[in-house]
Amino acid sequence: MTLLAAEGLVKRFGGVVAAKDVSFALDPGEMLAIIGPNGAGKTTTFNMVGGQLRPDAGRVTLAGQDITGIPPRAVCRLGVGRTFQVAQTFLSFTVLGNVQMALIAHHGQTRRLLADAAALHRDDALALLDRVGMAAQAARPIGELAYGDVKRVELAIALAAAPRLLLMDEPTAGMAPSERSALMALVAGIARTERIGVLFTEHDMDAVFAHADRILVLVRGEIIARGTPAEVRADPEVQRVYLGHSGTRAAERAKRAHG
Amino acid sequence: MEWEFLLVQALSGLASASSLFVIASGLTIVFGVTRIVNFAHGSFYMLGAYVAVTIVPWLLEFDRSPWLFFAGVLLSALAVGAMGVVMEVLLLRRIYRVPELFQLLATFGVVLIVQDLVLLAWGPVDIPGPRAPGLRHGVDIAGQRFPAYELFLIFVGPAVLGLLWLLMHRTRFGVLIRAATQDREMVGALGVNQAMLFTGTLFLGAALAGLGGALQIPRVSANPQMDLSIITEAFVVTVIGGMGSVPGAFIAAVMIGLLQAFGVLVFPKITLVLVFLLMAAVLVVKPWGLLGRPEAAAGRAVLPEGILDPGRLDGLTRALVVVAVAAVLALPLLDAYAVKVGTEVLILALAAFSLNFLVGNGGIVSFGHAAYFGLGAYGAGLLVVKAGLPMEPALVAAPIAGGLAAALFGFFVVRLSGIYLAMLTLAFAQIAYAVVFQWVDVTGGDNGLVGVWPSRWAASREVYHYMVAAVTIAAIVLLRRVIHAPFGATLRAARDSAQRADAIGVDVRMHRWLGFILAGAAAGLAGGLYAFSKGSIDPTLLGIPMSVDFLSMLLLGGIQSVLGPVAGAAAFHALKDFFLPLTDHWRLFMGLSIIAMVLLFPRGLAGAWASLRRRPA
Ligand SMILES: Nc1ncnc2c1ncn2[C@@H]1O[C@H](COP(=O)(O)OP(=O)(O)OP(=O)(O)O)[C@@H](O)[C@H]1O
Numbered sequence: 001m002t003l004l005a006a007e008g009l010v011k012r013f014g015g016v017v018a019a020k021d022v023s024f025a026l027d028p029g030e031m032l033a034i035i036g037p038n039g040a041g042k043t044t045t046f047n048m049v050g051g052q053l054r055p056d057a058g059r060v061t062l063a064g065q066d067i068t069g070i071p072p073r074a075v076c077r078l079g080v081g082r083t084f085q086v087a088q089t090f091l092s093f094t095v096l097g098n099v100q101m102a103l104i105a106h107h108g109q110t111r112r113l114l115a116d117a118a119a120l121h122r123d124d125a126l127a128l129l130d131r132v133g134m135a136a137q138a139a140r141p142i143g144e145l146a147y148g149d150v151k152r153v154e155l156a157i158a159l160a161a162a163p164r165l166l167l168m169d170e171p172t173a174g175m176a177p178s179e180r181s182a183l184m185a186l187v188a189g190i191a192r193t194e195r196i197g198v199l200f201t202e203h204d205m206d207a208v209f210a211h212a213d214r215i216l217v218l219v220r221g222e223i224i225a226r227g228t229p230a231e232v233r234a235d236p237e238v239q240r241v242y243l244g245h246s247g248t249r250a251a252e253r254a255k256r257a258h259g
Numbered sequence: 260m261e262w263e264f265l266l267v268q269a270l271s272g273l274a275s276a277s278s279l280f281v282i283a284s285g286l287t288i289v290f291g292v293t294r295i296v297n298f299a300h301g302s303f304y305m306l307g308a309y310v311a312v313t314i315v316p317w318l319l320e321f322d323r324s325p326w327l328f329f330a331g332v333l334l335s336a337l338a339v340g341a342m343g344v345v346m347e348v349l350l351l352r353r354i355y356r357v358p359e360l361f362q363l364l365a366t367f368g369v370v371l372i373v374q375d376l377v378l379l380a381w382g383p384v385d386i387p388g389p390r391a392p393g394l395r396h397g398v399d400i401a402g403q404r405f406p407a408y409e410l411f412l413i414f415v416g417p418a419v420l421g422l423l424w425l426l427m428h429r430t431r432f433g434v435l436i437r438a439a440t441q442d443r444e445m446v447g448a449l450g451v452n453q454a455m456l457f458t459g460t461l462f463l464g465a466a467l468a469g470l471g472g473a474l475q476i477p478r479v480s481a482n483p484q485m486d487l488s489i490i491t492e493a494f495v496v497t498v499i500g501g502m503g504s505v506p507g508a509f510i511a512a513v514m515i516g517l518l519q520a521f522g523v524l525v526f527p528k529i530t531l532v533l534v535f536l537l538m539a540a541v542l543v544v545k546p547w548g549l550l551g552r553p554e555a556a557a558g559r560a561v562l563p564e565g566i567l568d569p570g571r572l573d574g575l576t577r578a579l580v581v582v583a584v585a586a587v588l589a590l591p592l593l594d595a596y597a598v599k600v601g602t603e604v605l606i607l608a609l610a611a612f613s614l615n616f617l618v619g620n621g622g623i624v625s626f627g628h629a630a631y632f633g634l635g636a637y638g639a640g641l642l643v644v645k646a647g648l649p650m651e652p653a654l655v656a657a658p659i660a661g662g663l664a665a666a667l668f669g670f671f672v673v674r675l676s677g678i679y680l681a682m683l684t685l686a687f688a689q690i691a692y693a694v695v696f697q698w699v700d701v702t703g704g705d706n707g708l709v710g711v712w713p714s715r716w717a718a719s720r721e722v723y724h725y726m727v728a729a730v731t732i733a734a735i736v737l738l739r740r741v742i743h744a745p746f747g748a749t750l751r752a753a754r755d756s757a758q759r760a761d762a763i764g765v766d767v768r769m770h771r772w773l774g775f776i777l778a779g780a781a782a783g784l785a786g787g788l789y790a791f792s793k794g795s796i797d798p799t800l801l802g803i804p805m806s807v808d809f810l811s812m813l814l815l816g817g818i819q820s821v822l823g824p825v826a827g828a829a830a831f832h833a834l835k836d837f838f839l840p841l842t843d844h845w846r847l848f849m850g851l852s853i854i855a856m857v858l859l860f861p862r863g864l865a866g867a868w869a870s871l872r873r874r875p876a
């Protein structure tokens with residue numbers, strides 16, 4: 001059954017058409033990548049799915065339920081976790097506190113006036129941090145972490161919502177290459193074992209071709225190609241407008257590594 | 260109503276609009292370039308009037324010609340522009356990077372200083388200005404007499420708008436002003452020229468305020484209350500028009516001028532309320548004003564200014580708290596005066612704590628917290644004086660009054676953020692002030708009401724002191740608990756990143772609103788207790804100076820600390836109580852102190868305490 005479906009999404013900013021008739025579907029446990037040059041409309045598409053932006057036209061459905069234009073908090077409560085291109089965390093909190101806060105919100109406890117927030121959901125939060133390999137840093141203020149580590153914590157925050165769907169806008173931006181593949185492997189593992197659908201964007205073609213089940217190629221707001229990594233790799237149009245030389249090489253490397 | 264009458268009414272509305280625009284344009288230009296909301300803009304306006312009533316009559320001695328009159332007006336504007344330069348060089352360039360709250364407080368410090376200096380230089384008596392030669396007659400308009408000077412003023416606004424347009428589009432200085440207004444990053448790239456640009460902008464802004472003030476002298480006498488009355492109106496104009504937008508300020512000024520001219524026919528007493536309602540309505544539909552643009556989000560994440568980790572009290576701090584509570588309980592062993600001051604400190608501590616619940620914990624910089632304090636006081640006081648109820652139910656009503664007012668105003672306030680939010684809280688506080696001030700039948704107007712005495716059992720100072728201690732300490736302990744609780748943590752989370760909070764399922768606006776109500780209720784309770792401690796209520800409880808007092812307590816105590824505001828309230832009130840009787844220049848002293856605090860000591864007493872504690876033994 002389809003987990004997420006986008007149908008004919010359109011978004012304009014003044015004269016710029018950031019998304020033009022964007023449609024795709026995503027199954028549980030599937031990793032769907034959106035690739036495209038800067039300004040292609042990837043983040044805009046994420047924001048229309050996650051509720052940060054209301055599409056000018058089109059529909060978004062989650063497991064058959066229409067979620068078009070509902071606010072992010074409601075999208076989250078339906079089981080959607082989100083990470084942002086520029087990591088969004090609670091800077092005054094510790095690493096652990098960030099995940100605890102997400103769990104407090106997930107359990108609908110944000111209006112409790114007398115409980116001690118620092119004592120709530122400690123173990124669950126630590127377990128989530130452990131999954132992303134950040135348990136050892138739990139007590140540190142998040143502002144002290146390296147950016148790549150912040151991105152991992154952001155993943156733990158997103159997982160706190162017990163999501164069916166993860167939206168990850170450039171999850172590995174700012175990480176060292178070795179860290180990148182480790183993080184993508186981690187996400188892919190979680191997606192497969194827990195049957196979570198993952199929609200992600202990446203500028204790192206190695207990560208995309210190694211881990212995506214399917215790929216959408218977005219250029220100037222339009223999907224110009226879609227399919228399995230092999231199909232996208234072979235598409236001459238994609239090679240011409242986007243992948244170019246380096247992208248093709250990354251695709252070849254990925255093919256050798258898997259083949 | 261005859262159409263002739265309406266026409267004249269419209270013309271006088273346009274004349275006020277014109278004056279208002281001249282002043283507001285300066286404020287909005289200064290904000291656009293420096294991103295500082297300059298409270299002292301009203302002081303420049305007042306100085307413009309005072310300088311003009313001094314030099315224009317002197318010039319007219321030589322020859323009663325219109326040219327000398329206007330030369331005097333322009334000279335006054337230039338002189339005030341020079342004062343703007345002084346303010347930029349001495350103060351503003353040191354605070355471009357400090358948090359908004361501190362900028363507002365520092366410029367308010369200048370307001371206080373100028374008030375005292377004006378009193379020193381010109382005395383407390385209003386000084387009428389000369390009428391403008393050649394424009395003293397009335398003009399016949401559709402059978403009605405209309406003052407020629409007003410007619411002239413109508414043309415001043417568009418003329419200034421046109422000149423500003425030329426400046427902005429035809430000169431290098433103006434082009435830089437526009438560029439800086441539109442793009443913050445660009446200013447950094449200016450290098451050396453940046454200082455020139457900022458100084459020049461302050462000259463222009465202050466000169467426009469001075470011009471506005473100088474042009475008023477045939478209409479109103481120069482008086483020491485001019486600054487605060489004009490600054491709220493100028494704030495409203497710039498906020499409605501969009502901060503930084505000169506054409507926006509023009510449109511807003513015309514709207515407000517006409518609204519006041521016609522509003523006075525329909526609701527003679529509450530034109531001020533109409534103006535603020537217009538502002539609230541505009542901001543709900545267009546949160547950045549008519550022609551304003553949203554502030555681009557900062558590229559890099561920065562630590563918020565406020566409570567970071569509420570944490571636990573360490574041993575020594577706990578000991579300090581115990582000593583403080585013991586001192587509060589022991590006060591009645593001293594004299595009655597100490598008890599009175601102690602009671603007031605407790606009440607102000609609760610008010611300051613509730614304000615820091617918003618500012619330090621929620622990142623909601625309220626510039627009108629006195630509204631909730633004052634409405635709590637009136638809620639309790641009116642029940643006693645007008646309804647004859649005893650103290651106990653009145654003290655229950657106080658937090659309800661504060662909370663209800665906060666619910667009403669907060670509904671609009673939490674839609675905004677940053678400087679717009681601060682301006683709207685200020686505007687709402689002024690509405691509340693205006694209602695209390697003008698609704699004489701119920702509130703006693705300017706004089707307020709007397710006879711707000713405690714019940715018989717609490718009539719002695721000592722018993723009342725212990726009751727206040729019990730109530731305020733319990734309220735502070737509870738609020739502190741809320742700061743540590745999920746609700747308080749959620750407010751901090753929303754302050755750190757509203758986007759992240761939303762994405763984990765938090766209704767940010769709703770939580771901010773509930774937080775605003777809770778803080779309003781706590782302030783209302785404090786206000787109720789205050790009314791019974793004084794035995795009376797009056798509109799100063801809701802005024803801007805009261806709100807600034809609360810903010811100064813936070814500044815003094817340290818907004819990054821949970822208990823700092825309590826220490827700040829104690830220190831502030833004790834200092835005020837000690838110095839106020841000793842000096843005729845309390846405002847000068849207070850203004851200088853606020854500025855010194857912002858510049859030298861921005862983390863307050865709590866910051867000093869923390870660094871003392873961290874120092875190796
Ligand atoms: N809030 C906005 N207002 C105006 N224009 C916008 C806004 N958000 C995005 N745009 C424009 O829409 C287009 C698509 O932007 P988007 O951020 O979706 O691209 P992207 O594919 O995520 O790019 P990148 O790889 O750089 O992150 C760009 O031209 C951008 O300038």
Ligand SMILES: [Mg+2]
Pocket residue numbers: 042043044085169
């Ligand atoms: Mg993007």
